Amino acid sequence: MAELTYREAVAAAIAQEMRRDENVVFLGEDVADAGGVFKTTVGLLDEFGPLRVRDTPISEQAIVGAAMGAAMTGLRPIAEIMFSDFFAVCWDIITNQIAKSRYMTNGQVALPLVIRTANGGGVRFGAQHSQSLENWAMMVPGLKVVAPSTPADIKGLLAAAIRDPDPVIFFEQKSLYGNKGEVPEGEHVDELGIAKIVRPGDDVTILALAAMVPRALEAAEILAAEDGIGANVIDVRSLVPLDTKTILAEVSRTGRVVTVEENPRLCGWGAELSSIISEECFYDLDMPIVRITTPHVPLPAADDLEDHAIPSVSRIVETIRREVD
Amino acid sequence: MPQLGETVSEGTLTIWHKSVGDEVTANEVLFEIGTDKVEMEVPAPTSGVLKEIRVDAGETVGVGTILAVIDDGSAPAAAETPAAKVAPAAAPAQPQRQSAPSRDKSLKLSPVVRKLLAENNLQPGQITGTGRDGRIKRGDVLAFLKGTPAAPAARPTPASSGDGRTVVPFNRRRQMTAEHMVRSKATSAHVLQAVEVDFSNVDAARKRAGSKWKAKEGFSLSYLPFIAKAVCDAIAEFPKINAHVEGENLVAFDAVNLAIAVDLDFEGLVAPVVRDAGSMAVVDLARAINDIAARARRDALGPDDFQGATYTISNNGTFGTLITAPIINQPQVAILSTDAVIKKPVAVVVDGTDAVAVRPVGVLAQSFDHRAIDGAYSAAFLRRLKDIIETREWAAAVP
Numbered sequence: 261m262a263e264l265t266y267r268e269a270v271a272a273a274i275a276q277e278m279r280r281d282e283n284v285v286f287l288g289e290d291v292a293d294a295g296g297v298f299k300t301t302v303g304l305l306d307e308f309g310p311l312r313v314r315d316t317p318i319s320e321q322a323i324v325g326a327a328m329g330a331a332m333t334g335l336r337p338i339a340e341i342m343f344s345d346f347f348a349v350c351w352d353i354i355t356n357q358i359a360k361s362r363y364m365t366n367g368q369v370a371l372p373l374v375i376r377t378a379n380g381g382g383v384r385f386g387a388q389h390s391q392s393l394e395n396w397a398m399m400v401p402g403l404k405v406v407a408p409s410t411p412a413d414i415k416g417l418l419a420a421a422i423r424d425p426d427p428v429i430f431f432e433q434k435s436l437y438g439n440k441g442e443v444p445e446g447e448h449v450d451e452l453g454i455a456k457i458v459r460p461g462d463d464v465t466i467l468a469l470a471a472m473v474p475r476a477l478e479a480a481e482i483l484a485a486e487d488g489i490g491a492n493v494i495d496v497r498s499l500v501p502l503d504t505k506t507i508l509a510e511v512s513r514t515g516r517v518v519t520v521e522e523n524p525r526l527c528g529w530g531a532e533l534s535s536i537i538s539e540e541c542f543y544d545l546d547m548p549i550v551r552i553t554t555p556h557v558p559l560p561a562a563d564d565l566e567d568h569a570i571p572s573v574s575r576i577v578e579t580i581r582r583e584v585d
Numbered sequence: 586m587p588q589l590g591e592t593v594s595e596g597t598l599t600i601w602h603k604s605v606g607d608e609v610t611a612n613e614v615l616f617e618i619g620t621d622k623v624e625m626e627v628p629a630p631t632s633g634v635l636k637e638i639r640v641d642a643g644e645t646v647g648v649g650t651i652l653a654v655i656d657d658g659s660a661p662a663a664a665e666t667p668a669a670k671v672a673p674a675a676a677p678a679q680p681q682r683q684s685a686p687s688r689d690k691s692l693k694l695s696p697v698v699r700k701l702l703a704e705n706n707l708q709p710g711q712i713t714g715t716g717r718d719g720r721i722k723r724g725d726v727l728a729f730l731k732g733t734p735a736a737p738a739a740r741p742t743p744a745s746s747g748d749g750r751t752v753v754p755f756n757r758r759r760q761m762t763a764e765h766m767v768r769s770k771a772t773s774a775h776v777l778q779a780v781e782v783d784f785s786n787v788d789a790a791r792k793r794a795g796s797k798w799k800a801k802e803g804f805s806l807s808y809l810p811f812i813a814k815a816v817c818d819a820i821a822e823f824p825k826i827n828a829h830v831e832g833e834n835l836v837a838f839d840a841v842n843l844a845i846a847v848d849l850d851f852e853g854l855v856a857p858v859v860r861d862a863g864s865m866a867v868v869d870l871a872r873a874i875n876d877i878a879a880r881a882r883r884d885a886l887g888p889d890d891f892q893g894a895t896y897t898i899s900n901n902g903t904f905g906t907l908i909t910a911p912i913i914n915q916p917q918v919a920i921l922s923t924d925a926v927i928k929k930p931v932a933v934v935v936d937g938t939d940a941v942a943v944r945p946v947g948v949l950a951q952s953f954d955h956r957a958i959d960g961a962y963s964a965a966f967l968r969r970l971k972d973i974i975e976t977r978e979w980a981a982a983v984p
């Protein structure tokens with residue numbers, strides 16, 4: 261094991277896969293020379309050269325379009341969209357072309373590509389550079405959607421995404437880039453579609469994703485110490501495919517479930533999970549399913565307001581304390 | 586207009602036997618009424634003067650309507666009460682709905698709590714809710730089922746208060762028994778019937794098994810397995826005895842899952858189940874009953890040992906009791922008490938001549954739920970039970 265930051269784990273995963281497979285290429289804005297605006301891809305240009313690690317013009321459509329074309333011709337491209345907010349300008353290519361190609365060609369054209377992006381708020385970037393858009397991607401048939409919370413998961417799940425035969429949208433949470441964690445050395449590949457129980461407990465299951473996972477864990481410790489409530493924290497990790505097996509088993513076991521979501525409330529990923537849970541294990545529920553989310557508003561840039569909007573540790577604690585009673 | 590039957594909402598006054606101004610005596614026939622089910626003479630409830638007739642012969646009126654007024658000479662304000670007594674204004678009873686936990690919308694029960702209550706045949710009132718506003722949580726039901734209070738409330742132990750009184754707080758088993766007994770009495774219309782049974786043939790079988798049985802099996806062969814076998818065989822002919830009441834339905838079962846009430850050395854009562862007792866021979870029943878009783882006494886029964894009972898036998902005979910009126914094990918239809926079998930002089934017929942003989946005799950008493958079955962059915966079942974015990978060659982059933 262080595263201690264890496266969340267951002268270093270990104271470069272480690274890409275490097276691991278580029279060394280393994282020469283068809284893996286990487287492109288994006290300021291990713292090569294500058295090593296990425298979030299310094300997530302430092303060193304890749306030096307090791308793999310300008311043919312495989314490419315800076316692009318400031319045109320997100322060009323990036324995803326080029327990635328799609330490269331994938332069609334047999335490469336395994338990794339495209340970076342600097343801020344996930346810019347998916348909005350790529351949506352035709354991603355949803356109408358990339359997501360549907362395997363289906364519309366009856367499997368003749370597969371697109372083994374990854375679109376990485378810095379997602380989410382918490383770093384005062386304002387409404388157009390802070391959105392949590394995992395739910396946008398989740399609702400498109402044909403896309404896989406992954407959002408890790410730890411450096412180890414970044415390395416393992418990004419490697420798995422690169423090896424996946426179909427398009428994967430890989431959400432890195434930009435406020436987590438500085439977080440450190442133990443990462444397995446050598447080749448490390450995880451599996452998509454497996455949720456992880458990161459803190460076992462018997463009283464309430466907390467389903468969390470990305471930046472909400474460390475907050476849920478912190479809240480769980482407070483609930484255990486101050487209220488004697490045993491919170492069972494699950495890092496969902498992958499929205500598509502979704503590990504319903506683990507989630508439903510844990511919800512049934514604890515009888516109570518709370519989602520902690522950074523995306524805005526309406527049609528957030530937790531709404532879909534709530535729907536699945538109430539259909540599949542309604543008779544095991546001991547309280548209403550509770551969703552803790554960012555409200556249905558554009559995210560403010562002001563420190564206090566942004567902190568107030570995104571689910572905080574204290575909001576998680578207070579909500580669970582109130583609802584689990 | 587009196588209530589003549591549960592489902593009758595009106596009646597026709599057919600004949601007046603008295604006219605206004607006549608003297609009437611209590612219990613003298615005052616008038617006759619008819620419904621589509623019965624004709625009935627109705628006596629005067631009190632003595633006095635028939636002051637007023639409000640409903641003429643031939644009229645049909647609703648139950649509870651005042652038909653006449655008798656002046657019994659008491660206070661004027663009471664003048665109408667005699668008539669009111671003749672015709673108690675009892676509204677037709679509303680059909681009793683089964684209070685399944687899922688029906689009561691005023692109780693905020695979560696889905697899992699509703700499921701657990703239904704699965705374990707519990708009512709919400711049995712469980713102490715520890716949630717907000719007393720809401721019952723899953724843990725409360727699980728704790729109740731485990732026999733431990735959900736809240737870690739300090740359980741007081743028996744304490745002498747120094748004033749000559751010893752306070753023994755009900756433990757969880759006592760609380761559960763108390764609740765179940767009161768609920769059963771409030772739920773079922775208990776009727777007791779008993780038959781006196783000659784156990785000579787059973788005694789012959791027990792003598793035959795004798796000490797060999799005890800040496801081999803490690804326990805004595807009592808009357809109980811024979812009675813249990815006879816109960817199962819009688820039930821085969823009277824299936825409504827082996828049943829539950831569910832709401833307004835009687836649900837009869839093919840298999841006899843026989844609950845046996847076991848006393849825990851005066852420390853409580855449990856009723857574990859011998860499954861599919863009807864398929865078992867007497868010796869197997871003896872072993873099965875001994876097994877659950879032994880496990881009950883060393884607290885080694887699991888939840889499965891209590892599930893699905895369809896009929897219950899309570900054995901009180903070891904203490905020499907003559908007859909016991911048992912309380913039905915809900916939601917079953919009937920329960921049998923076996924009391925002491927003792928030698929008694931009984932009248933028998935020997936070669937066509939009446940004679941007195943000494944025979945082992947005991948009373949079998951059954952409480953049944955009159956909501957579900959009637960006395961004749963229960964009595965016929967008991968007669969069959971008695972016949973089987975008295976006439977079967979039981980000795981052939983033991984080694």
